[in-house]
Amino acid sequence: MDARSEILSRIRRALHGVPQVPLPSGGPPPEAAAYRAEIGGNLVERFTREAEGLGVRVYRTDPQRLLEVVVGILRAERAQRVGVSERVGWMAPLLQTKGFTVGGADQAERVEIGITGADYGLAATGTLVLLSGPEQDRVLSLLPPVHVAILPEDRLVVDLHALFERIRPEALPSALLLITGPSRTADIEQTLTPGVHGPGIVHVVLVR
DSSP: OOHHHHHHHHHHHHHTTOOOOOOOOSSOOGGGHHHHHHHHTOHHHHHHHHHHHTTOEEEEEOGGGHHHHHHHHHHHTTOOEEEEOGGGTTHHHHHHHTTOEEEOGGGTTTOSEEEEEOSEEETTTTEEEEESSOHHHHHHHHSSSEEEEEEEGGGEESSHHHHHHHSOGGGOOSOEEEEOSSOEEEOTTOOEEETSSSOSEEEEEEEO
């Protein structure tokens, strides 16, 4: 018997005779029905309201004006060095023509702004969801002081339950990155300080 089998065998023996505890349903709780019905009809409005309430700056645009909106954000932040993830890599050469110095995830510690895609948005909480697959998105969303996320509007869902309904069980990643507002922490007197553990400024561009 190998070490793994021995450990599992000990666990089985220790659990012998222990009463089984029924697991709760995986669906949303009954009290969620009202707010899900309310949000479901206007995901963009609810996501925007919740995100902006957390200090996120939200923009709406179409694919033709996406680059123009991003350039406007970079100039408003007075950024020169920008990190662009592979998912939105088409933007890198275009930003270079606008005068920005553009790198990838390997430059995440040196750039002023990280630009990434996002997989989903949770309207109920204004949360961005990044799956574990696109590693560059995770790095560039965490290390630079400013994060710009590009999110298609058809990737907005009501809440976390709706997210797991959208993702097939066999396609679930090993980890999810949930970003709810800029990074912030508080001292013992509850004085909030932004940007301690990640970007202190977050911009979300919703693309129709």
